Amino acid sequence: MNLMRRLLRRPAPPIPEALWRDALEAMPFLDRLNADEGERLRVLCAEFLARHRVGGAAGFEMTDAIATRIAAQACLPVLNLTLALYDDLAGVIVYPSAFLVRHSEIDEAGVVHEWDAEMAGEALDAGGAIALSWEDAHADTICDDGGNLVLHEFVHKIDMRDGNANGCPPFLAAFHRGLDAREWKDAFSAAYADFCGRVDALEARLPRRFDPDRDDHADLYAELAGALPLDPYAAEHPAEFFAVASEAFFCWPEPLATAYPRVYTLLAAYFRQETLSSAQAS
Structure with missing residues (x-):
């Protein structure tokens, strides 16, 4: 946005008190x-909400209530x-439930593989939108276990601000003078490697023919995953580790700070927020 448009832009109309109060009550975190x-x-x-369209x-x-909660x-x-x-x-697109996204990949032989995958959320780079499944985004237990779909996708969008998501968001001169890119890479790489090892150990304890649709198998997986400091999805890629760690930072920071104190400290410095007391974070 150029300077003239910024100067001429009118202040956004305030969110009504009752609407804001209802939004906060729905998000105790x-x-x-x-x-x-x-x-x-x-x-x-x-x-x-004045800058970005949130639509179904x-x-x-x-509704105004849903748009306010997402915002x-x-x-x-x-x-x-x-x-x-x-x-x-570009905007926020909200689906009633999980939606299909076409993926493509070129293998080492140059062959293009395409498939459809069911997604709960997706953030597109290069001026793209964020898509969300409301069934997953409005869950009553949101943040109770450190998970938050909306936070996850918007952190991805921040990570993409200087290119593809890679787990290292852009450092802004006005806010991040004390942050060092090498320190960030070292801390997050070490934590990511450790977490991948924990997930590998979890998977080694699963039945050889693990079936997530079997109740006993699903219960065992949930029990083992519950002992991890982050959702196992964080092991998928360094960008996912950053996004999942950020969810935990805002929603359920204690396990994160205990397992990976350097990561917690760097996230606190990046977002310029403390989600633990100083005594807990030390």
Whole structure:
């Protein structure tokens, strides 16, 4: 956005008090915010909704309440940063449930493989949109186990701000002068390698013919995964580790800080927020 458009842009209309109160009640993980932070989040949400369209697809009916809840979660990572991190966001598309996405890959022989995969969320780079399954995004237990689909996809979008998602978000001169890219890479690489080892150990304890549709197998997997500091999906790729660790940082930071204190400290420095008390984080 050029300077003239910024100067001429009118302030976003405020989010009505009742609508904002209902949104906060639906997301108790925001209770840690003090009054000033809560009001700043409310202002950011209004600005976010003025800049970016949040709409439904595949028959999903968008409401002001749903849009406000999505905006509140989207703005939490940038609460002490800038909405400019979302400047290349085309919009937010919300489906009623999981949706199919066509994927393609070129193998070593140059053969193109294409397949459809069912997704709960997806963030597209290079000016693309974020797509969400509301069935997954509005779960009553959201953040109870450290998981948050909306946070996950918007952190990916931040990671993509300087190119493809790679687990190292852009460092902004106005906010991140104390951060060192080499330290970030070392800390996250070490934590990622350790976590992949933990997931490998988990999978070694599963039955040889593991069937996630069998209740006893699913229960065993849930029990083993519950002992991990992060969701096992974090082992898929360094970018996924960053996104899942960020979910945990905002929603359920204790296991993250205990297992990977350097990662917690770097996330606190990046997002410029503390989600643990100083005593817990040390």
